[in-house]
Amino acid sequence: VQLVLSGGGWVQPGGSLRRSCQAAGVTVSTSYLTWPRQAPGKELEWVSGISRGNSKYYADWVRGRFTISRDDARNTLYLELNSLRTEDTAMYYCAKSPKAHRLGGQKGPGTQVTVSE
Helix, strand or coil: CEEEEECCEEECCCCCEEEEEEEECCCHHHCEEEEEEECCCCCCEEEEEECCCCCEEECCCCECCEEEEEECCCCEEEEEECCCCHHHCEEECCEEECCCCCCCCEECCCEEEEECC
16 A cells, blocks of 8 residues: 655645645545644644545544545545644644544655644
8 A cells, every 4th residue: 555645845824735645555435544644742633534435524623624535536535724723733644544534544654734934
């Protein structure tokens, strides 16, 4: 399984980013996939997930700001991050998970998102 992220970087508070997770060795349309993240000095936390049936799940503190989606033809998972806050600064990962609404499973290398002035 390979999960390759792109779309990280730096953004000012209130800004937006779009994260892409290109999958290989796993089919996004038949997998539970999640976006975990880890902020400096904190534990890994679950952000969002999508089920095989395309049901979408969000942590309360990102609901309405982040949107998870997938493109089955491109075998790619996406996370659109809007209204970013400084506390969203973290290393973001995508993962193939046992379930869409919690941590676990195999995650790929992360990429940094930094929200600052």
